[in-house]
Amino acid sequence: MTFLNFALQAAPVTDTIANAAAAAATTEVSVTENVSYLDFILKGGVMIYPLIVLLFFCIYVIIERYLSIKKATKMDSNMVNDVKIQLRAGRLDNAIMLAGRENTAAGNILKSGVSIIGRPISEIESVMEKTTDVEVAQMEKGLGYLGLISGIAPILGFIGTISGVIKIFHTISNTGNLNIQTISGGLYEKMISSGAGLVVGVIAYCAYHLFNMLIDNFALKVQKQSLEIIHVIQDPQNGN
Known part of the structure; x- marks a missing residue:
């Protein structure tokens, strides 16, 4: 019981x-x-804060450049044909008006050449090439920031990790307390800084090269259109 x-x-x-x-x-x-x-993320240390600033600035540049490049590289498939028709008919004013109606980079390049018809062909080609360089430079404006961020963001993250590791071993040397939990806990927190730096760097790197690819493709298309206009100017009846 x-x-x-x-x-x-x-x-x-x-x-x-x-x-x-x-x-x-x-x-x-x-x-x-x-x-x-x-x-x-904030456990990554003091270098996390400049990386966060770089991330938001990178996103701002990406959005701003995307909208600007998208607007500038807009191309009307009918514009070149319309301009060629007007040139063959001898209506120069209409051709100039059609080239500038969209206010795009491609239109500005064609307009710069059409507006000086009557001058030597070499001069027309030179003016169109210079206008192309100006328009491309306008599109590339700000892309340098993305290239800079893609380079310095991983470095800042690595600096944050190294400084954190230095602090860990400095504490161990002063206290004499060496255990795997202290080391692993401190290291994983400091590695956050390197990871964040790599993420920001990859975003900036990809955006930088993607925009350059879009600009290169645009420049190639504009060169083809310019050659078509030059052919029409040289031979209005048989230009293609």
């Missing part, structure tokens, strides 16, 4: 301990799950 009473009294205590352990585990999981991505 005594043993039975003891077992009955111990059972609630055991249940209480089990419930407390389960509650503690649940609380720990809840705390882990509630850690926000921002808090996790």
